Amino acid sequence: MTDESVLELITGRQDRMRPSERKVAAAVLADPAAVVHMSMAGLADTAGVSEPTVMRFCTGLGFSGFQAFRLGLAQSLAVGIPVTHSAIEPDDPVEAMAGKIFDHTLSSLDRTRRSLDTAAVAAAVETLVRATSVHFVGLGASGIIAQDALQHAVLFGVPCTAPVDLHQQYMAAAMCGPGEVVVAISNTGRTTSVLEVTERAKRAGAAVIAVTGGPGPLADLADVAIVLRTFEDTDIYTPTVSRLAGLVLVDVLATAVAVRRGPAHLERLREMKEALSVFRGSADGSRNVT
Amino acid sequence: MTDESVLELITGRQDRMRPSERKVAAAVLADPAAVVHMSMAGLADTAGVSEPTVMRFCTGLGFSGFQAFRLGLAQSLAVGIPVTHSAIEPDDPVEAMAGKIFDHTLSSLDRTRRSLDTAAVAAAVETLVRATSVHFVGLGASGIIAQDALQHAVLFGVPCTAPVDLHQQYMAAAMCGPGEVVVAISNTGRTTSVLEVTERAKRAGAAVIAVTGGPGPLADLADVAIVLRTFEDTDIYTPTVSRLAGLVLVDVLATAVAVRRGPAHLERLREMKEALSVFRGSADGSRNVT
DNA sequence: CGAATCTGTGTAGTAGAACTACACGACGAT
DNA sequence: ATCGTCGTGTAGTTCTACTACACAGATTCG
Numbered sequence: 193m194t195d196e197s198v199l200e201l202i203t204g205r206q207d208r209m210r211p212s213e214r215k216v217a218a219a220v221l222a223d224p225a226a227v228v229h230m231s232m233a234g235l236a237d238t239a240g241v242s243e244p245t246v247m248r249f250c251t252g253l254g255f256s257g258f259q260a261f262r263l264g265l266a267q268s269l270a271v272g273i274p275v276t277h278s279a280i281e282p283d284d285p286v287e288a289m290a291g292k293i294f295d296h297t298l299s300s301l302d303r304t305r306r307s308l309d310t311a312a313v314a315a316a317v318e319t320l321v322r323a324t325s326v327h328f329v330g331l332g333a334s335g336i337i338a339q340d341a342l343q344h345a346v347l348f349g350v351p352c353t354a355p356v357d358l359h360q361q362y363m364a365a366a367m368c369g370p371g372e373v374v375v376a377i378s379n380t381g382r383t384t385s386v387l388e389v390t391e392r393a394k395r396a397g398a399a400v401i402a403v404t405g406g407p408g409p410l411a412d413l414a415d416v417a418i419v420l421r422t423f424e425d426t427d428i429y430t431p432t433v434s435r436l437a438g439l440v441l442v443d444v445l446a447t448a449v450a451v452r453r454g455p456a457h458l459e460r461l462r463e464m465k466e467a468l469s470v471f472r473g474s475a476d477g478s479r480n481v482t
Numbered sequence: 483m484t485d486e487s488v489l490e491l492i493t494g495r496q497d498r499m500r501p502s503e504r505k506v507a508a509a510v511l512a513d514p515a516a517v518v519h520m521s522m523a524g525l526a527d528t529a530g531v532s533e534p535t536v537m538r539f540c541t542g543l544g545f546s547g548f549q550a551f552r553l554g555l556a557q558s559l560a561v562g563i564p565v566t567h568s569a570i571e572p573d574d575p576v577e578a579m580a581g582k583i584f585d586h587t588l589s590s591l592d593r594t595r596r597s598l599d600t601a602a603v604a605a606a607v608e609t610l611v612r613a614t615s616v617h618f619v620g621l622g623a624s625g626i627i628a629q630d631a632l633q634h635a636v637l638f639g640v641p642c643t644a645p646v647d648l649h650q651q652y653m654a655a656a657m658c659g660p661g662e663v664v665v666a667i668s669n670t671g672r673t674t675s676v677l678e679v680t681e682r683a684k685r686a687g688a689a690v691i692a693v694t695g696g697p698g699p700l701a702d703l704a705d706v707a708i709v710l711r712t713f714e715d716t717d718i719y720t721p722t723v724s725r726l727a728g729l730v731l732v733d734v735l736a737t738a739v740a741v742r743r744g745p746a747h748l749e750r751l752r753e754m755k756e757a758l759s760v761f762r763g764s765a766d767g768s769r770n771v772t
Numbered sequence: 773c774g775a776a777t778c779t780g781t782g783t784a785g786t787a788g789a790a791c792t793a794c795a796c797g798a799c800g801a802t
Numbered sequence: 803a804t805c806g807t808c809g810t811g812t813a814g815t816t817c818t819a820c821t822a823c824a825c826a827g828a829t830t831c832g
Contacts, residue, residue: 242782266553267560282741287600290734294595297730305584310577317576336630440587444580451572532811
């Protein structure tokens with residue numbers, strides 16, 4: 193599993209390619225979905241080159257042959273074409289926009305999955321398991337992630353907070369003692385307020401887990417830094433995928449910690465989930481999300 | 483694009499299959515990743531049947547042949563194997579759990595994408611464009627979606643609210659007038675409090691958009707019902723994907739509405755995003771998410 | 773400035789793959 | 803008990819991916 197999609201790979205290398213291979217690249221980029229169902233001869237024909245050229249194109253990309261290339265391309269497409277390759281146009285109908293946004297989200301989460309540093313995640317889990325209490329801090333979209341993490345508090349098994357107010361965040365950080373953990377969330381990793389809160393928490397003796405979109409001040413500051421790589425939000429139309437990646441990470445952390453806490457803890461959770469069904473009219477207690 | 487993954491398709495049909503085809507199904511289900519790189523002869527061999535049987539298996543599933551089947555399988559796998567087919571075990575290492583949760587999330591969002599009723603989304607956009615103000619209501623995980631929607635309020639271009647408190651939600655609903663829109667979010671679609679709020683909003687003359695995980699009381703009540711199909715959360719280990727699907731939908735609605743509001747509105751948005759950079763130490767104004 | 777080499781491309785051939793027509797055996801029905 | 807049908811494997815065919823080789827153009831070195 194590489195951390196780059198086939199489409200990215202082609203785009204990146206096409207200027208280093210030989211002229212005729214570049215023709216193939218153009219043909220693939222023009223209509224990737226069609227290429228998936230083509231034979232080698234078909235692609236060679238539409239690109240206006242010979243079959244061996246297509247073959248060289250595939251091997252040059254690192255694939256063992258045309259078959260492997262086609263398979264890889266199919267997988268990249270399944271996960272969705274990022275908006276980098278199909279931007280959202282103002283006059284798109286709603287269906288097209290929905291499709292593009294879902295595609296972009298999926299491919300972006302796919303990148304996060306591929307580039308995720310599992311060792312860092314494991315370290316974070318270890319830290320959280322040892323924690324006596326956990327504080328989630330973040331502003332804006334990252335604040336949403338913090339609030340969502342709080343909803344999973346029962347899974348973490350220790351008292352959790354996620355103050356929405358910045359001052360309250362700072363107060364919580366300042367009152368931290370050893371054994372407490374602060375999870376600082378910021379996609380940019382350079383939101384000054386969050387950095388200040390984090391610094392204060394460290395000084396107070398708390399362990400800091402940073403959740404960020406890339407290296408930066410926040411990651412440097414933290415004891416454990418989890419980087420969530422997504423496709424950058426360059427355009428105004430571009431949906432903000434970073435918060436989704438954050439939520440998935442919350443899922444991972446919460447379940448991993450819950451599992452580590454042992455079967456007794458899980459049993460209590462199950463009972464709690466069943467009890468939640470009183471808020472619903474039907475007696476269907478198997479569902480667990482409102 | 484069908485709304486079922488290949489793995490689901492096989493699982494669903496395997497009891498209606500002929501004995502030898504069932505062998506093939508078992509072989510595929512046992513190690514789908516390996517099958518992707520097999521030849522027809524290879525699969526026939528590991529399943530203990532002849533090549534034409536494999537062929538019949540593929541055509542029986544609705545594929546034109548083995549090639550098409552293998553391609554479809556590859557795409558299903560790229561999107562991730564849902565936990566239905568690879569459950570989370572308590573003694574999984576963190577890396578495995580992270581992988582499975584990401585896989586499950588991706589495949590679940592893929593299902594949402596495939597089964598999304600774009601006509602309903604278009605209708606919702608239409609309703610929102612006409613709105614004089616919008617209120618988002620929901621509790622628990624769905625409350626998170628409401629809060630996230632509020633973060634996109636600027637995109638909607640009209641005053642938005644998303645009260646966290648249930649009573650405040652009810653009050654907002656009761657004070658609605660014609661032209662106002664209530665977006666009611668509930669994955670189960672049967673959370674009684676949310677139903678009450680929604681009913682009250684309708685009586686007050688507001689248009690109601692329901693965001694729910696399936697048909698039910700809430701969907702019946704709404705003027706426009708958007709159903710987000712995900713993989714059901716049956717297990718306690720299972721991550722809760724419904725909120726992610728909700729967030730993506732929020733993205734879709736927000737961008738679609740913003741685009742519909744015209745270029746002047748978009749220009750104001752761009753300026754606002756640039757202004758947001760003052761909260762960051764660096765002068766990097768191109769990023770837009772904290 | 774010319775010859776040699778090397779890079780880039782297409783041609784021809786081959787092994788193997790996917791797909792198809794057919795035949796055999798087993799089971800159920802009349 | 804025999805006929806028919808359903809399920810399965812065998813043998814053959816076509817088309818596919820892949821490979822070895824040869825030619826043309828550019829480049830470089832004598």
